[in-house]
Amino acid sequence: MADTRRRIPGIAWLLATLILFFSIFGTRFASAPNLINIGNQSSILMLLALPMTLIIMTEGLDLSMGAVLGLSGVVLALLLVNGHALPLAFAAALGVGTLFGFANGVLVVALGMPPFVATLGMLGVAQGIALAMTNGESVSGIGSVLPRIYASRWMGIPFAILVAVTAYAVFHFLLYHTRIGTYVFAIGGNREALLLAGVPAKRYHVLIYAIGGLMAGAGAFLLTGRMSVGHPTAAVGMEFDAMVAVIVGGTKLERGNGWLPGTVLGVLTVGVLKNGLNVMAVPSSLQIASIGMLVIVALLIDTLRGRS
Amino acid sequence: MTGGKVDPGESEILNGMERNLLMNISIRMTSILMVLALFLVSCTKPHVENSGKTGGESIAVFTKNQTNPYFQTVRLGAENAARQMNAAVVQYIPTVSDSITEQLSEIEDAIIKRPGAVVFIPVNSKAMIPGIEKLNAAGIPVVNVTDRVLGGQIVSFMGCDETKLAVNTGRFLLQKMNGRGNVVILEGRGGSENSVNRVAGYRKALEEFPNVKLLASQPADFQRVQALQVTENLLQSYPQIDGILAANDSMALGAIEALDAARRKSLVVGINGTLEAIDAIKAGKLLATGDCDGFRHGCLGTMAAVRHLRNLPVPKEFIFSLTVIDSTNYAGMDVPYEQRMCPKWESIVKDK
Amino acid sequence: MSSVAWRLLGVLLLCVVLALSSSAFLTVGNLLNVLRQASLIFLIAAGLTFVILSAGLDLSIGANLGLSACLAAAAIKATGSISIGIAAGVACGTTIGILNGLLITTLRLPPFIAIYGMLWMVYGINYWAMAGNTIYGFPESFRVIGSGYFMGIPIPVLLMVLCLIVGSVFTRYTTWGHEIYAIGANPEVARLSGIPVRRRLIMVYTLSGAMSGLAGIVYLARLNSAEAGIGEPLLLPAIAAVLIGGTSLFGGVGSLSGALIGAVILTLVLNGMNLLTISGNWQPLITGVILLLAAGIDTVARKWNESRA
Numbered sequence: 023m024a025d026t027r028r029r030i031p032g033i034a035w036l037l038a039t040l041i042l043f044f045s046i047f048g049t050r051f052a053s054a055p056n057l058i059n060i061g062n063q064s065s066i067l068m069l070l071a072l073p074m075t076l077i078i079m080t081e082g083l084d085l086s087m088g089a090v091l092g093l094s095g096v097v098l099a100l101l102l103v104n105g106h107a108l109p110l111a112f113a114a115a116l117g118v119g120t121l122f123g124f125a126n127g128v129l130v131v132a133l134g135m136p137p138f139v140a141t142l143g144m145l146g147v148a149q150g151i152a153l154a155m156t157n158g159e160s161v162s163g164i165g166s167v168l169p170r171i172y173a174s175r176w177m178g179i180p181f182a183i184l185v186a187v188t189a190y191a192v193f194h195f196l197l198y199h200t201r202i203g204t205y206v207f208a209i210g211g212n213r214e215a216l217l218l219a220g221v222p223a224k225r226y227h228v229l230i231y232a233i234g235g236l237m238a239g240a241g242a243f244l245l246t247g248r249m250s251v252g253h254p255t256a257a258v259g260m261e262f263d264a265m266v267a268v269i270v271g272g273t274k275l276e277r278g279n280g281w282l283p284g285t286v287l288g289v290l291t292v293g294v295l296k297n298g299l300n301v302m303a304v305p306s307s308l309q310i311a312s313i314g315m316l317v318i319v320a321l322l323i324d325t326l327r328g329r330s
Numbered sequence: 331m332t333g334g335k336v337d338p339g340e341s342e343i344l345n346g347m348e349r350n351l352l353m354n355i356s357i358r359m360t361s362i363l364m365v366l367a368l369f370l371v372s373c374t375k376p377h378v379e380n381s382g383k384t385g386g387e388s389i390a391v392f393t394k395n396q397t398n399p400y401f402q403t404v405r406l407g408a409e410n411a412a413r414q415m416n417a418a419v420v421q422y423i424p425t426v427s428d429s430i431t432e433q434l435s436e437i438e439d440a441i442i443k444r445p446g447a448v449v450f451i452p453v454n455s456k457a458m459i460p461g462i463e464k465l466n467a468a469g470i471p472v473v474n475v476t477d478r479v480l481g482g483q484i485v486s487f488m489g490c491d492e493t494k495l496a497v498n499t500g501r502f503l504l505q506k507m508n509g510r511g512n513v514v515i516l517e518g519r520g521g522s523e524n525s526v527n528r529v530a531g532y533r534k535a536l537e538e539f540p541n542v543k544l545l546a547s548q549p550a551d552f553q554r555v556q557a558l559q560v561t562e563n564l565l566q567s568y569p570q571i572d573g574i575l576a577a578n579d580s581m582a583l584g585a586i587e588a589l590d591a592a593r594r595k596s597l598v599v600g601i602n603g604t605l606e607a608i609d610a611i612k613a614g615k616l617l618a619t620g621d622c623d624g625f626r627h628g629c630l631g632t633m634a635a636v637r638h639l640r641n642l643p644v645p646k647e648f649i650f651s652l653t654v655i656d657s658t659n660y661a662g663m664d665v666p667y668e669q670r671m672c673p674k675w676e677s678i679v680k681d682k
Numbered sequence: 683m684s685s686v687a688w689r690l691l692g693v694l695l696l697c698v699v700l701a702l703s704s705s706a707f708l709t710v711g712n713l714l715n716v717l718r719q720a721s722l723i724f725l726i727a728a729g730l731t732f733v734i735l736s737a738g739l740d741l742s743i744g745a746n747l748g749l750s751a752c753l754a755a756a757a758i759k760a761t762g763s764i765s766i767g768i769a770a771g772v773a774c775g776t777t778i779g780i781l782n783g784l785l786i787t788t789l790r791l792p793p794f795i796a797i798y799g800m801l802w803m804v805y806g807i808n809y810w811a812m813a814g815n816t817i818y819g820f821p822e823s824f825r826v827i828g829s830g831y832f833m834g835i836p837i838p839v840l841l842m843v844l845c846l847i848v849g850s851v852f853t854r855y856t857t858w859g860h861e862i863y864a865i866g867a868n869p870e871v872a873r874l875s876g877i878p879v880r881r882r883l884i885m886v887y888t889l890s891g892a893m894s895g896l897a898g899i900v901y902l903a904r905l906n907s908a909e910a911g912i913g914e915p916l917l918l919p920a921i922a923a924v925l926i927g928g929t930s931l932f933g934g935v936g937s938l939s940g941a942l943i944g945a946v947i948l949t950l951v952l953n954g955m956n957l958l959t960i961s962g963n964w965q966p967l968i969t970g971v972i973l974l975l976a977a978g979i980d981t982v983a984r985k986w987n988e989s990r991a
Contacts, residue, residue: 050442059438066431129974134985136931139977142922146970153520153963160523162456162480169460249430249457255521256430256457262798269795296425300439306396306423307813311806313425317799319364321791360789397911402814427911517962548955549962553915554905559719563956566712567704583818587906591829592711606818606907 032323033271033287036316037294044298051301058180064293065186066091066248066257069241070264071285072193073234075273078265079210079280080230082130082137087238087261089148090122092254094242096152098168099161099252108167116239122148123235127228152254161252172247182244189237190286197282202226207280267292270320291316385416389635390445391628392436394453395427398552398578400602400624401451404476406667407628408449414672415636420445428522430457437461447471447635449628452479455523471638475631476624477523485638488631488648490622492524495652496531496577496601499620502654503573503599504539506617511572514564515547516557516585518577525552528577528601545571550581557584565592574598579607579619586615603655608664611657618656621663626650629672630679637675645679685928688983689943692976696950704957712953714836720942720949721842725900726916727923727941728845729779729893732886734924735853737866737933738793740887742782743894743920744913745804750774750898752808755817755908764824771902772895778804779891783884808910818907828904838900842942845893849938862886866933923948926976947976 045052070087077084094115101111122144129140174181197203205226208216216223241260246252271288273280295316299309391408393401405421412419422440424432433453440448441464448465450472452458462482465472472482476489504513515532518525529547536544545568550557557576565571565588574589574596576582582600589596600607603621610616627650634644655663701708726743733740754771758764778800785796830837853859861882864872873879894913902908927944929936951972955965 050444053442056439056442059435059442063435063438129978133978133981135974135977135981136925138921138931139925139973142918143970143974143977146966146973148970149520150964150967150970153966156521157526158520158522158963159526160454160456245431248434248460249454250460251454251456253430253454253457253521259426259429260431266795266798269792275792275794296435297439300422300436301442303420303443305421305810306425307806307809309806310425310809311803314799314802314804314806315364315367317802318360318785318791318796321796321799322360322364322789325790396809396814397909399814399816399909405814520962520966546956546959547962548959549965551915553912554907555722555901555912556915558905559715559952560956562715562719563712563953566709566715567706567957567959583907584905587829587904604816606816609819 032327033284033291033320036320036323037287037291040291040294040298044294044301048298048301051298056297056301058183060290060293060297061183061186062180063297064289065182066241066244067260067263067267067292068186068286068289069189069237069244070234070260071267071271071289072189072282073230073237074261074264075268075271075280075282075285076193076197076206076230077137077234078268078273078275079206080227081210081275082231083141083261083265084123084126084231084234085138085141085261086122086126086144086148087234087264088257088259089145089152090119090235090238091241091245091257091260093122093148093152093155094119094239095246095256096156096161096252096254098242098246099164100155102164102168103161108171112243115242116236119235119237119239119242120232121235123232123238124228126235127231130231131224131227149254149258156252156254158254162250164246164250164252168243168247169250172244182248185240185244189240190282194282197280202229206230210280263292266317270317272324288320291320385636385640387417387446387636387639388420388443389417389447389449389632390420390422390440390443391449391632392422392433392440393451394424394433396423397427398580398602399604399606403604403624403667404451404628404631406670407625407630407672408632409628410625410670411629411632411672412636415633417446417632417636419632424453428453428519430454433458434461437464441465441468441470444468445470446639447473447485449473449475449631449635450479450484451476455480471635473631473635473638473644475627476622486634486644486646486648488634488650489627490650490652492527492622493531493534495620495622496528497535498652499599499601499618499654500532500535500575501538502618502656503575503597504535504542506597507539507542507573509539510541512543512545512568512570513573513575514545514561514568514571516560516574516576516581517547517549518552518581520549522552525549525577532575532577542573550576550584552578552580554580554584554587557581558588561585561588562592565589565594571596576600578602579604582607582616582619583610586610590615599654603653603663605664605666608655608660611655611660612664614657618654621653621655622650623653623663625667625670626673626678630675633672633675648679685980685983686937686939686943688979689926689928689940689947692979693943693946693950696947696954700950700954700957703954706957707954712957714839716946716949716953717839717842718836719953720945721836721838722897722900722904723916723919723923723945723948724842724942725838725845725897726894727920727927727945728849728938729890729897730920731849731924731927731929731936731938731941732853732862733793733890734929734931735866735933735936736862736883736886737869737931738786738883738886739797739921739931740782740890741794741798741917742778742801742804743890744915744917745801745808746775746778746891746894746913747898747901747916748908748911748913749778749804749808750895751902751908751912752812752817752910754899754902755820758820758824759817764821767824768899771899772892775895775898776888776892779888779894780884782891783887786887787880787883805911805914812910814910816907816909820902820906825903825906828900828902828906838904841900846938846942853938858882858885863934866935868934919948922973926973926980928980944976947972 267288271284459481757770758767923944927940
């Protein structure tokens with residue numbers, strides 16, 4: 023089970039170091055507008071990383087999240103363009119996402135396919151449908167309601183950040199204060215105990231993947247608002263960013279070891295690094311190398327702390 | 331599981347304590363080396379230094395990716411122009427090629443640095459509108475080059491009509507075919523506007539030649555190896571392919587490799603005007619490449635940005651002449667970009 | 683029937699479908715093309731198979747291939763010598779492989795994410811070094827590695843067969859090969875039986891890196907040019923090939939011949955889509971569905987076997 027006391031310093035130290043470093047050497051990194059930007063830029067990733075934490079805790083992964091997000095965004099945009107109300111369009115996006123998540127769950131849990139292959143295949147399916155529906159083009163003309171909601175601020179805090187914070191609160195409660203959360207830990211760590219206790223573990227396992235799809239749909243809401251269009255390939259690769267954030271944050275791919283606050287730190291660390299490198303005008307190729315270094319350093323810190 | 335750590339277990343040589351010590355040391359050393367590297371990397375200066383003389387405006391240049399050589403020429407043109415005008419350029423390139431989300435983030439990050447002006451190539455003409463609006467709100471003037479962004483306030487658009495470029499290039503090929511025969515189209519990447527525009531242009535050109543048959547239009551992801559394999563496959567299907575319309579030079583060159591290997595002949599055209607394409611034209615392998623001269627885009631876009639900041643006149647729109655580069659007119663284009671100099675503003679932009 | 687036999691049946695079925703749908707499919711030229719295209723995937727998939735057999739995963743193979751190809755290209759241009767170029771490319775790939783192995787064993791980092799970090803670092807170095815340029819134009823004597831024939835068979839295909847034979851002998855008849863399977867099946871038991879697990883792991887990652895370097899050379903020869911990022915589109919197909927071929931991500935199960943069949947299936951699908959001129963928008967969908975079908979059949983078959991055993 024998670025030993026949070028030992029794990030807290032690791033990624034937090036790394037995040038703090040990066041923030042300190044960029045504050046000193048990057049002009050206006052520590053300014054309020056920039057910090058708010060980081061929060062904004064990280065919010066969609068947060069929505070994906072939260073369910074990804076649960077999935078990884080059960081020894082799985084979901085490679086289809088980015089493609090499903092794209093498809094949900096396309097569905098959302100198309101409905102808006104055709105004059106439907108935002109709540110309906112949003113519900114449809116959530117529905118599409120959940121459907122794909124559910125399909126992933128069925129393939130992995132009921133059929134027993136390795137998550138890598140199952141979600142990779144679903145990536146292709148989601149991507150293909152999105153491309154076919156849009157002919158590869160952006161869907162524009164969604165009106166101003168959604169972009170305005172995205173751009174709105176509540177007591178100075180941007181909408182996206184509020185959504186991300188709310189999502190975290192919900193997931194935190196779910197994981198640490200409900201029965202479902204206990205099951206999630208158990209599915210990863212001690213599946214036999216669950217089955218012995220008569221809990222339909224498989225059902226909850228599928229639910230975890232379905233939640234992943236649902237959050238992809240939610241992410242589509244934010245992304246479409248951010249871009250003011252729906253685009254089939256806009257979120258390609260985001261699932262890898264989410265996995266990095268989760269694992270760098272301390273959740274291990276080993277059974278049942280998960281730490282949700284660590285995911286938040288992981289997402290912020292990635293966001294801070296990318297933003298900081300831009301603020302310091304580091305050449306793009308070296309930015310790519312730095313991201314790799316970040317991953318390895320974070321893992322090293324984690325291993326080091328695990329040893330001591 | 332894919333990520334489960336496999337415990338290598340006790341070493342065969344050292345005892346437990348020594349091994350732990352060794353590992354701890356290795357971890358610490360590697361961490362320090364990496365952090366040092368990160369530090370060094372972050373302190374790398376941007377490509378072009380501010381010469382310190384009068385001017386010193388900072389121009390932020392946004393291009394789409396690091397992989398397409400076309401954008402490299404744009405960046406070089408921008409730096410060249412900045413040097414000439416005593417300004418400085420900061421390059422923004424997404425780490426994930428053509429990423430909409432990343433370019434939007436880059437705009438936000440750039441605004442923090444308060445550049446004087448922005449030279450902008452959008453990853454997507456519609457999805458970047460919110461980004462342009464953010465720049466407008468921050469009071470940073472935007473010069474849009476190469477691909478038009480379909481919203482927001484811009485100081486000037488300098489580029490060419492991509493669809494028209496494809497029409498001209500396609501037309502050139504079809505005329506060389508005497509308006510008769512079979513062709514195939516090699517499309518780019520799904521979801522890419524460049525691909526959509528260029529294929530549309532090719533198809534439009536085809537409408538002018540009713541005796542030419544379009545056998546197939548297949549995607550090859552703008553990549554050389556895919557184009558090679560797709561062309562190989564198409565060559566098997568169709569015993570007679572007289573022309574290949576490729577949506578970019580990389581794919582055209584991949585198609586040529588496939589033709590060579592199969593010992594078949596076909597007229598091939600591409601788009602981008604890269605040096606390698608020009609070499610292929612010289613060698614008689616490539617018929618032509620449609621060029622909109624990224625180098626000039628970079629030059630003039632940056633000059634326009636600097637001029638605007640210095641209250642000099644800048645045209646609201648400037649459409650570069652399209653060139654279909656073939657064996658007759660490549661002279662002057664086959665100079666390595668590092669050696670090219672930006673043309674003078676006045677010689678290109680007349681009485682504006 | 684063994685799993686390889688089932689898969690061969692699947693390949694045959696696919697071939698029958700394609701032969702009926704397109705008259706161009708069943709020609710010598712086309713089939714040789716398919717084999718050659720498959721061999722390019724197989725060369726990286728082979729190294730990856732070793733890693734996956736040991737219950738690991740090497741995500742850096744695409745980045746590795748790109749950097750090795752660029753380095754080889756630069757070496758050939760700089761020294762004019764093909765052998766130096768080839769040596770440089772393979773050395774580059776091997777070095778990255780060794781580094782990966784050390785990350786996993788000495789530093790004990792989780793393979794999936796740590797090597798993903800390496801992927802980014804290698805790409806970063808590659809992009810930085812190439813600066814958006816392309817190195818192209820190589821002598822015919824080098825290009826023959828990719829585009830040449832020997833006794834009517836494309837050279838990459840011969841390389842693939844050679845690789846398959848050597849690799850299969852290695853996995854099935856040498857101690858080292860058996861030890862890799864054992865490590866994948868159960869690392870604790872393997873360790874307790876005296877297998878030097880750490881050394882073997884370094885070996886498999888080194889092998890994977892070396893194969894990526896070699897594949898990079900073949901790519902370079904086939905394409906006649908190198909630029910950063912040529913390996914990017916290869917990672918997922920390579921993994922798909924290995925998995926479709928029956929090698930399990932949990933380790934301990936699988937074979938090189940499976941990887942070859944997987945590579946052939948993927949190539950047949952693409953070949954079919956081109957021959958039938960299926961619209962670009964539908965291609966990812968079809969590829970995804972085929973992957974799911976193949977994996978699904980595999981999973982069901984395995985469960986059925988387990989329940990009978």
